[in-house]
Amino acid sequence: MSEEIRLMKGNEAIAHAAVRYGVDGYFGYPITPQSEILETLTELRPWETTGMVVLQAESEVAAINMVYGGAGAGKKVMTSSSSPGVSLKQEGISYIAGAELPCLIVNVMRGGPGLGTIQPSQADYFQTTKGGGHGDYRLIALAPSSVQEMVDFVGLGLDLAFKYNNPAIILADGVIGQMMEKVVLPKQQIRRTEEEIRKECPWAITGKTADRKRNVITSLELDPERMEQNNIRFQAKYRTIEENEVRYEELYCEDAEYIAVAFGSSARICLKAVEIAREQGIKLGLLRPITLWPFPTKIIKEYAEKVKGFLSVELNAGQMVEDIRLSVNGRTAVEHYGRMGGIVFSPEEIVEALKEKLIKE
Amino acid sequence: MKQEIIIAGFGGQGVLSMGKILAYSGLMEGKEVSWMPSYGPEQRGGTANVTVILSDDRISSPVLNSFDIAVVLNQPSMDKFESKVKPGGILIFDGYGIHKVPTRTDIHVYRIDAMDIAAGMADAKAFNMIILGGLLKISPMVKLENVLLGLKKSLPERHHKLIPMNEQAILKGMESVVKL
Numbered sequence: 408m409s410e411e412i413r414l415m416k417g418n419e420a421i422a423h424a425a426v427r428y429g430v431d432g433y434f435g436y437p438i439t440p441q442s443e444i445l446e447t448l449t450e451l452r453p454w455e456t457t458g459m460v461v462l463q464a465e466s467e468v469a470a471i472n473m474v475y476g477g478a479g480a481g482k483k484v485m486t487s488s489s490s491p492g493v494s495l496k497q498e499g500i501s502y503i504a505g506a507e508l509p510c511l512i513v514n515v516m517r518g519g520p521g522l523g524t525i526q527p528s529q530a531d532y533f534q535t536t537k538g539g540g541h542g543d544y545r546l547i548a549l550a551p552s553s554v555q556e557m558v559d560f561v562g563l564g565l566d567l568a569f570k571y572n573n574p575a576i577i578l579a580d581g582v583i584g585q586m587m588e589k590v591v592l593p594k595q596q597i598r599r600t601e602e603e604i605r606k607e608c609p610w611a612i613t614g615k616t617a618d619r620k621r622n623v624i625t626s627l628e629l630d631p632e633r634m635e636q637n638n639i640r641f642q643a644k645y646r647t648i649e650e651n652e653v654r655y656e657e658l659y660c661e662d663a664e665y666i667a668v669a670f671g672s673s674a675r676i677c678l679k680a681v682e683i684a685r686e687q688g689i690k691l692g693l694l695r696p697i698t699l700w701p702f703p704t705k706i707i708k709e710y711a712e713k714v715k716g717f718l719s720v721e722l723n724a725g726q727m728v729e730d731i732r733l734s735v736n737g738r739t740a741v742e743h744y745g746r747m748g749g750i751v752f753s754p755e756e757i758v759e760a761l762k763e764k765l766i767k768e
Numbered sequence: 769m770k771q772e773i774i775i776a777g778f779g780g781q782g783v784l785s786m787g788k789i790l791a792y793s794g795l796m797e798g799k800e801v802s803w804m805p806s807y808g809p810e811q812r813g814g815t816a817n818v819t820v821i822l823s824d825d826r827i828s829s830p831v832l833n834s835f836d837i838a839v840v841l842n843q844p845s846m847d848k849f850e851s852k853v854k855p856g857g858i859l860i861f862d863g864y865g866i867h868k869v870p871t872r873t874d875i876h877v878y879r880i881d882a883m884d885i886a887a888g889m890a891d892a893k894a895f896n897m898i899i900l901g902g903l904l905k906i907s908p909m910v911k912l913e914n915v916l917l918g919l920k921k922s923l924p925e926r927h928h929k930l931i932p933m934n935e936q937a938i939l940k941g942m943e944s945v946v947k948l
Contacts, residue, residue: 414795414803414921440807525807586830587791587803672831679829753833 413590417557417583420590421487421513422447424561425459429596430511431482432460434473438489439525440581441515445487457598467492471499471512478508479624481604481611483565487513489581490531491522493539500574501540505626507641509568511561512546512576515584518749526749527581529671532726535578536700543638545645547575547652548699550670554588556697562593571648572610578699580722582672582751654697655706659685663692665765666710667757668731669720670696677720679754684761691761699727707734716740716765720757723747740765769824771909772832776817776849777841777862782896785922786839787818789900792918793910794822804830815844822909839903843867860902860945869948878906880945886937891930894937901941912938 415423421444425433435445445463453459464470470486477484488496493514503510514535518528535548547567549560557579564575605613615621628634656674659681660666669677674695684691694710696703707717716739719728728743735741744760746752773790777783784805794801804819819835821827838849840861846868853859855874864883882898904910910918915938919931 412795414792414801581807582804582831585805585807587788587801588827588830589795589801676829676831679832682828751831753831754829755833 411591413592414587415554415590416443416585416587417551417554417579418443418515418585419447420554420557421561421577422451423592424558425485426451426453426457427558427593427595428562428565429457429483429598430459430485430561430565431598432462432473432477432484434462434464434470434477434484434486435488436464436467436470436492438492440517440527440584441487441489441513443584444513444515457595459598467495468499471496471503474510474512475499475503475506475508478503478510479506479612481608481613483509483569483599485511485513485561485565487515489515489517490519490528491517493531493534497534497540500546501542501544502626503574504540504544504546504641505542505637506624507572508574508624509565509572510574511564511568512574514576514578516578516580518747524749525581527672527722527751528747528749529578529580529673529722530724530726530747531578532699532721532723535576536702536730544641545573545648545700547571547573547648547701548578549575549654550578550697550699551583552671552674552695554583554586555590557583558590558592567652569607571644573644573648578671580672581749582675649701652698653701653703653705655703656695656697657706658693658695660692660694660710662690663710664690664715665718665761666692666694666714666716667718667720667761668694668696668707668727670699670727672751673720673722676752676754677757680720680757680761683754684758687758689758689761689766691758696727702730702734704730704734707731708736708738711735711738714739716742718757718761718765719743720752720760721745722751770827771822771837771907772835773820773822773837773839774817774832774835774849774852775820775839775841776815776845779814779816781816781841782893783816783841784818786896786900787820788922789897789915789918790820790822790903790910792922793915794820794918796914796917796921797822797910799823800825800827802827802830815842815848817845817849837903837907839899841865841899846870858906860899860906862899876906877948878902878945879948880941882941882944885940885944889937889940891933894933897934897937898941898944901938902945903941904938905942905945
């Protein structure tokens, strides 16, 4: 049963994965194009099986603060939304990062700014990787490009969140959320007992016992010298994450003269563009960042010595391209191609953009 | 072997569910499959379409701009997708509601009057299965037995009693599709 291949939407996959990975609580508020996450969870009724809490909060702000509370108690908790809803959650996310708590956030992006459109977009790259909320904090950001990765990254995101006591985010978009593909679900994990949580999360507020000092969960520290020490600790943690957790995929890069850099659904469309370009004799490769933060800077720097140029392909006006330029640092050409506001590019368009912006012959 | 298919029509015609059954049939056949719908307000009465890809290898883009096969069920979809069939590709349309027949000569064009056939059947909702039958007759990409398994997988159990009726509709579609 656990190895059964199924066909499901990316959003449904997130819901199934949450139950299978032994999540303790999901708190959310509906918004297109990710409403199937909450819908599927309520259909699955995990409170009757694993004991997982599924709650439709009164707002996105309430949902993220429920996550804050659950995380403070050492529970495996998550929320999901789409762009405008994730904007509402930013204060809570900053607090959770500041209190050094683990949790999982899912953003199935749609076109903005503002209420924008419900069609796919990747315009929340800056929001996700450069802050979003206030203060010097980072989110571990995973970008799935298949429905199977929607499943896998729920597990990976929670593991990384608990490994570093830091919020993790799955940055998907309307394409990955709405499309159906084959998936294999993991075996059902049993939710941790209170005993296990006390052992694995000694910092959690689990009820003070005589043998330990009280635990306090807060992001507030009014003494600036202590607050700077907190920040120094956060930064040291972020450097460790940058050292250990970079993930990416290279496709057709060995002999590439040009490399397209794309994440999530764009990487899928780009892979088709690579196939088309290679049929035309253009040696195009694809580098797919899986972690958007930490960004795969080193590998891009290495390729910068070998290739004639990079094309950053994103469903936005040019956001990740800035990180590519920082990695390349002037060693070779870096251009951007994007569509905005919910329009999705075709593979053919990407090949034309490559010719126009980089090959120029 | 890879088949890149667009199915397009009005919301409510069963475009998305036909695509879903095709995708499930591919799954039963052991293929890689992807199903990418248009989503949002157009589902309710406007145009709806779904891209289905069946392939022996890893599928790259679920979003496409040109197709091996277009199944077109209304005029706005014809206007949009006739030009997007690859040369040598296939276009199948339902005669009902199409007032400008396709003009391209570099593709194979087929017509199936599924709306009329559905009206004569016990359940007019079998419309999309008649279309599916026509599609499978012209391009037998999945075996009928796997389509029936796909139906079983994609329909909730309470609707499994409708599978024989759907099978009849598929067979009816197979004998009704004509080349233009």
